[in-house]
Amino acid sequence: MNKTNKQNYQPLASKHEKQRPVLKNCIRAFLVGGTICFIGQCISFFYMYFFDFTEETVGDPTTATLIFITMILTGLGVYDKIAQFAGAGTAVPVTGFGNAVISAAIDHKSEGFVQGVGGNMFKLAGSVILFGVFSAFVVALIKTILINLGVIG
Known part of the structure; x- marks a missing residue:
């Protein structure tokens, strides 16, 4: 593609691009x-009240x-609908992680x-755990260096 075609393509692509309601x-x-997060807090209160945590x-x-x-909601197909509605709101680290692990397992069953479920389910988990x-x-x-230098107590 030459330079003039690239210059002509960008305005054309922008004109047909769907506008997103940011x-x-x-x-x-x-x-x-x-x-x-509210549900997570309610679960925490439940454990503290009933199980003495x-x-x-x-x-x-x-x-x-x-x-x-x-994982249960992902397996039932409910979490995907919630994610479709909320977008990045469902990427709260814990729930996003659980969804990604189970989605990979379902995709490769x-x-x-x-080799399918076990091998692919932990591809994401391995990198997350390693990081x-x-x-x-x-x-x-x-922290250890700063404590030894006396910067923090």
């Missing part, structure tokens, strides 16, 4: 993401419960349970 999408993302210990079961709920562990190591290393 403000409406932001409001939807905010409301749905906030609702997911503290604020320090309630995070893990709450996270696991949110991931479990997301025809290849079998081991999380590496990031935690770097932050702990920086």
Whole structure:
């Protein structure tokens, strides 16, 4: 494609591009993401009230419960409809992670349970876990250096 064709293409493509309602999408993302966080907070309160967890210990079961709920909703096809409506609002890290893992498993189930479901389900999980562990190591290393230098207590 020569330079004049590229210059002519851009205005033509812009003219036919669908305009996105940015403000409406932001409001939807905010409301749905906030609702997911609210549900997570309700689950935390439930665990603290009925199972005697503290604020320090309630995070893990709450996270696991949110991931479990997301995986069930993804398997039933409900989470995809919510994501279609909310866009980035469903990318709250825990629920977005659960959705991505189960979606990969569902997409590759025809290849079998081991190579299809198992092999593809953990492609995303592996990189997320690796990044999380590496990031935690770097932050702990920086904190240790700052403590040893006397910058922080």
